[in-house]
Structures are given as structure tokens and as C-alpha cells.
Amino acid sequence: MIHKILILTLEPYLAYLFFVLIGWVIERKVNSVEVNRLNPIRLNLECGLLYELTAAITLTVAPAFTTVGVNAAGGGWIVLPSSGWTLFPAFLLYAFTMDFFEYLFHRAQHRIPILWSMHSLHHSDAAINASTTNRHYWAEFAIKSMTIYMMGGIIFKVSSTIIGFYVVLGFYNFFPHMNLRVGLGRWWMVLNSPQYHRIHHSSLREHWNCNFSGLFPIFDVIFGTFHIPKQGEYPPTGLDTGEHPSGLIEAAFWPVRSLWRGAKVIDGLKVE
Numbered sequence: 001m002i003h004k005i006l007i008l009t010l011e012p013y014l015a016y017l018f019f020v021l022i023g024w025v026i027e028r029k030v031n032s033v034e035v036n037r038l039n040p041i042r043l044n045l046e047c048g049l050l051y052e053l054t055a056a057i058t059l060t061v062a063p064a065f066t067t068v069g070v071n072a073a074g075g076g077w078i079v080l081p082s083s084g085w086t087l088f089p090a091f092l093l094y095a096f097t098m099d100f101f102e103y104l105f106h107r108a109q110h111r112i113p114i115l116w117s118m119h120s121l122h123h124s125d126a127a128i129n130a131s132t133t134n135r136h137y138w139a140e141f142a143i144k145s146m147t148i149y150m151m152g153g154i155i156f157k158v159s160s161t162i163i164g165f166y167v168v169l170g171f172y173n174f175f176p177h178m179n180l181r182v183g184l185g186r187w188w189m190v191l192n193s194p195q196y197h198r199i200h201h202s203s204l205r206e207h208w209n210c211n212f213s214g215l216f217p218i219f220d221v222i223f224g225t226f227h228i229p230k231q232g233e234y235p236p237t238g239l240d241t242g243e244h245p246s247g248l249i250e251a252a253f254w255p256v257r258s259l260w261r262g263a264k265v266i267d268g269l270k271v272e
Contacts, residue, residue: 005053005056009055012052013048016133016134019133020041020133023130023178024041027178027179030182034127041131047135047136051134065145066149067163070152076157077154091162095215099213099215099216104148105148107223117254119137121251123201124244124245125201128177138252172215175194181194189217191217192216195233195234203240209225210225212225
């Protein structure tokens with residue numbers, strides 16, 4: 001079991017390091033919003049490793065909570081094709097459905113206090129960059145496994161090919177988190193971009209509760225949570241309170257830290 005956990009931890013983490021390195025190089029070659037500080041990047045790398053470790057433990061100890069696990073147990077109302085010309089439409093259907101679930105979960109993270117107490121760790125990065133992508137609280141993967149990933153397995157019976165395509169598509173998430181002055185202009189609705197997602201990470205009240213979509217902003221359009229970036233609009237990021245973890249230990253106990261301070265944290269606003 002330990003050997004399997006190590007493999008499931010190191011493989012995605014090495015991929016994470018690769019994309020962080022690529023992003024770090026691009027962010028210094030292209031017109032970036034700000035110069036990334038090394039200390040937050042180091043903390044992000046540490047948080048990313050802890051997140052991948054807990055994800056690996058979840059996959060090993062409770063595989064039934066994943067889409068593949070639910071399928072193996074007999075789940076999957078809709079059987080998606082695994083080959084032929086219908087494979088690509090099937091993959092798009094799966095990708096859009098799962099991104100919709102990601103959108104709903106993200107909305108919940110900003111509305112339910114206990115979920116926000118964890119998710120605020122991701123938003124506490126005042127120097128958003130490619131390494132911020134996996135700066136998530138370590139328990140979030142298990143929660144998503146028992147909710148949206150399980151739901152994906154209940155609805156769809158998917159092949160390893162579609163799962164593989166979806167994993168590859170997931171690497172796109174590094175791009176919207178990059179510290180770049182890059183937007184899609186009039187095509188903002190097609191895909192998430194660094195400018196569009198930076199609005200979501202903004203510490204300014206005027207940008208709160210918008211641009212939740214992970215891959216496809218169309219869900220923000222449908223539910224009225226979109227904010228169309230204006231030309232040159234690249235706001236500061238981080239929590240409005242200025243709170244951020246001083247190190248990995250504090251990040252690992254981030255929600256409890258909020259309770260220790262006797263504060264209720266909702267949508268980035270600390271209410272005593």
C-alpha cells in the first residue's frame with residue numbers, strides 16, 4: 001500500500017513541478033502582472049505535495065469514491081463510447097458535465113463556511129502564479145471524491161481513454177493561474193484565461209462572487225456569475241484581510257487557525 005501511495009503521489013506531483021517550471025519561465029519572458037516572490041512559490045510547492053499525498057491516500061484507501069471506482073461497482077447510467085467517431089463528442093459531454101460539477105462545488109466553497117475555511121487557503125496567495133494551481137487544502141480532494149467525482153461515476157460509465165483525455169485537459173488549469181497579462185478579449189466566454197481567473201482571485205470587493213468556472217466560462221454566463229474583464233483590468237489578489245499562512249504547518253491547519261481566532265470567514269470577509 002505504501003508503495004502505491006508513493007507512486008500515486010510522485011507521478012502527479014512531478015507533472016505539477018514540470019508545469020510550474022514552464023509557467024515560471026513564461027511568466028518571466030512574457031508581460032506579467034507582477035514579479036513572483038519565491039517564498040509563496042515555495043509554500044505552494046509544499047502545499048501541492050501535501051495535497052497530492054492526501055489524494056493518493058484517498059485513491060488507495062477509498063477507491064470507490066472515484067469515478068472509476070463507482071463504475072467498477074456497477075455505476076454508470078450512461079455508457080460513453082470508448083472508440084470510433086463518437087469518442088470525441090462523448091469526451092466533450094463528459095468534460096462539460098464534470099466542469100459543471102466543478103462549478104457547483106466551487107460555488108459551494110464560497111458559500112458554505114466550513115468549505116470556505118479550507119478553500120480560502122487557495123485564495124490567500126497574493127502573488128498568484130502557476131504554482132498557485134495546486135495550493136489547495138489537503139482535505140479537499142477527499143471531499144470532491146465523495147461528491148462530484150462519485151456523481152460523475154453514477155451518471156457516466158467511462159473508458160480509460162476518456163479518463164486519460166480528461167486528465168490531460170486538467171493540465172489547462174495551470175494557464176488561468178499564470179501571472180500573465182493575457183486575456184481572450186471578445187472570446188472570453190470560450191475558455192478560462194489568466195485575466196478572467198485573476199478577477200476571481202481579486203482581493204477587491206467589487207470582484208467577489210464571480211468567474212467561478214474552471215474551464216468553460218459558459219457556466220458563469222448561465223448562472224449570472226460572470227464579470228467580463230475590462231481592458232487592462234488586472235486587480236491585486238489574495239484575501240481582503242491580508243491573511244496568509246506563514247508556512248506549511250499553518251497551511252495544514254488553516255481552517256482550525258480561523259477558529260482559533262474566533263472569526264467567521266465568508267467570501268473573504270472576516271466577521272468578528
